[in-house]
Each structure stands twice: as structure tokens, then as C-alpha cells.
Amino acid sequence: MTPTGKPTWRLKRRGFKQVRGDHYGTPKEVWDFRTRATRGTPRGIARDFLLANADLFQIEEGLIGLAIQRVIHSLGATHVILKQVHKGHRIHRGYMSVHMDRSGRVFLAKNRAVPARLLPAVFEKGINRNDAVRRARLCLPKKQRLATLRETERLWFPRGDQLVPAWKVRLTREAPREEWLVYLDARTGVKLSRYDNLAEAPAGRGLVFDPNPVIALGDHQLLVAPNKRVRRPPPVAYREVSLPGLDTSGTLSGEKVTTTGTHSRVRSTTGEFLLRSHQRGFEEVMVYYHVDAALRYLEALGYRGARAIFRTPVRANVTGTRDDNSWYSPFDRSLTFGTGDIDDAEDAETILHELGHAIQDAICPDFGQSAQSAAMGEGFGDYFAASFFESRKPARYRNTVMSWDGLLLGLGSRSDPPSLRRLDGTRSFDDFDEAGDEHDNGTIWSATLWEVRAALGREVADTIIIESHFQLDGFTTFARGARAIIDADRNLYGGRHRTALARIFSRREIGPL
16 A cells, blocks of 8 residues: 555544643544554555554654654564654654554554654754763762763754754763763753663573572571571572573573673583582573573563564673662663672572563663653563462462562561562552652552453463553553553453453553553
């Protein structure tokens, strides 16, 4: 079909729902419709749909300034992402996306494009690159000003209902690990925005905890001495496992995961890494084995080949900080684990929690840039870890995550059993605190997903929850996340679980909206 904007593509005035933006007055999201099934490439379908509805979105005639950035194939749908460029410069957060099912029927469009009427005539230049970097450093606290320069870019920055010519400067620091994004007015050098971009979690043989010593022993009290100090796990807490996909380097690097970011990596000429937790390299084995196993599980759900979530091995620094903290870096696309208190990489649920952030960023770059989406990131990480290991746990631990990593914290709070967090809370979105901690707010989302799993079963729930991320963005909300899960169920299972899902989301006061 040629891009003619035929009526079959044009949305009827009352045939859809929409959310309008605060600044531009144009629809941010349009949903609750289905165009006719059609043949054609996803690029062509997306282009025809946008041409036919250009007046609704107020985009430039002929889609000038919109370039297809990615075409993503998930299990039940195809997602076309278009970035917005004006006068040769990218518009920060300026994009559109068109989402269609396997029959070519468009069912969702998202719009963060700046309307044509608001596009400036020229990109005004002022300060140069060196001046921008100097001013960006001055925007950081004194101790951070020696951070390493990683990237600069001229771009447009939305400010209210206007576009401002700007410099983007990315600076990183290793100890403590920080990654700053600073945006400056290119004309005056005045700071427009600043934030820390880090998200706060041939076959060989190895020894691992699966997922951790508490679960292996079935009783956390066996690991706590009378003086409340943690005992060294006994030999029975370990399991010997195969380490598939290793390359020939003698290190823990393979087709799906590599510990290449780790200092003083362990090596073996035989492929045997039979180490205990007090020996150097044990954490590398843990991360390699459990990340590899989780990614193979995603492949079993259907995310392989052209639909693969990760195209390159996941990188990990398993002893990257002495703090009791771990994170995923969207810029480096790597996992970092801390060694404070109990080493984070000794608990496989902590490993998979951080992998959850990596999964979200691989599907939806820069996920978690608002209070709700940050909470959803933490909640999904807890859910993903808990769901993966649920069948291996004694009953009293199944609603908890990170019972080894959080053992001391759990003892201090007198939770029973001790853990870092639980997934069986009863809180609803009415309890969400916009200024609160994202981990605390995240328990609302993790409990909701856990309830979805209880109603639908592990494989169906995991599949539609993963699938739902393909239509989210970095500033998504609980309500949009709920709607995306319902859409994923419709695309994959014909809406078989809609009633159960709607009941859960309604009970949690989430929506969908």
C-alpha cells in the first residue's frame, strides 16, 4: 500500500481513547482501537498510519523530521520506533511509536513529538564544546567534578512548550559509581537538567548457591551465629552445575554473559570453576551461571533470534564496589555488584533483580525516568527474581526475595522469615508516595505482578509481563503498565485472561487507563 493516508488508516473521531499532553495539547497516547488487518512491512504500515493521522498528532507534513530508529519484533506484536530530528539535531525525548499485531492491525500509538507549529527556525549556537564540558562539571558537587567525560552532543531540549538548543554532557565516576547527564542551554550555558543515570541489582563446571544458602538449607537460622553474625555456608549449601556456552579464553565469558568488567578475573584451563564463597572467583561463577540460565529461560519463552532481547553478551563486574549496593548502568550496559556485608553476587535473586533492569533497558531504553516507572523497575526486578526461583523454595520463603543478601537487614527488622523484600503485600496504588523511595513504592507493583502470576501461572504471566514492556517508555505509569499487560494478553492469547487481569488491577486501584 502506498502512503496515501487512505480513510482505512484514519482514526474515527470517537473510535479511540487518548491521553493529551500537558505542554503541547496533542495526544501522548492513542489506544482502544484496531485498524484493519493488512499486508505490508511494519515500516510501511507505521508510515501510512501516521500520514493518515498527521493532523491528530500535529506532525510535519510528509513525516519530515521523523526517522525510523528501530523495528522491534516481540512475540505477539511489532513495534516501530521513530525518532524526531529538526535542523540536523535530535530532539531530546522526541519520538513516536506505532504498535501493531501480527496481522498488521495498529492498536496503539505513542507520541512525544514536538508539534510542527512549535519547531524553531534555526539552531542558535553559543558556547562551544569545551565550555559546555567545563560548565557541566561545575553543575556537579565538588567531589564529582573530576568525573570522566564520556559523551557530548548538540540537541534540542524541550522546556515547557518550547525547544531550546542545548548541549548534552555525560560524565562518569567509578568510586562511588555515578553517571551524570547534564543538559545546558547552548546559547547561555545555563543548566537545564542534571541527573544520575544509574539504576540502583564449551560447558564448564562450577559451584553455586541456587539461589542462595538460606533456600538451600531451608532455614535461615542455620546461618546465624548466637552473636547475630553470619556463618560461612556449609558444603551442603552448594550445587555443582554446568556452565554452558563458555568461549576458549579460560575466563567466565560466553555467548550470553561475560564477567569481563571484573578486576583480577578468575581463569581455568580446564573449564572447572569449583570454588567456594570465600574464594576469589565464586561471585563470577554465580553471575555467569544464573544470568545465562535466566536468558535461556527468556529464549524458551520465545525471545530468541530476531526477537532476542539481548544481541550481545551481558557484561558484569561482580566485585565493582565495596558498598552494600548493586546496579545496572544503561550507558555501559553492564551489571555491577557490591561486596558490602554479604556479597550481593552470592544471592542469585539479587543477580536476577539487577538483570531485570537490564532487560527493561534493552527493550525500552532509559526505562525508569519518573517516580512511577522507577518503582515499576524495582518491582519488576523483584518479581522476575522471585518468579524464576519460586519452585525451588520452601513454602515459607516463596513470597520473599533476597533472603541471603537481606539476611542481616531482615533480622534487624524482625521480619519472618528475614529477607530484603516481600511480594505478598496488600498495598494499592492509593499508597503510592510520589516523593518516596522507589524500592518501597516498587512493592506495590511487584505484589500486583505476583498476583497476576498466581492467577495465570508462571509461563503465561512471565510472557505477557515481558511482552508488555515493548510498548512502554521511560516515563510510563502503573496504569499504562497495566494496560500494556492487557494488550499483551490480547495479542498473545486472544484476551483469554482479560477478566482476571482487570480484576487484579482494579483491586490494586491501578487502572488500566
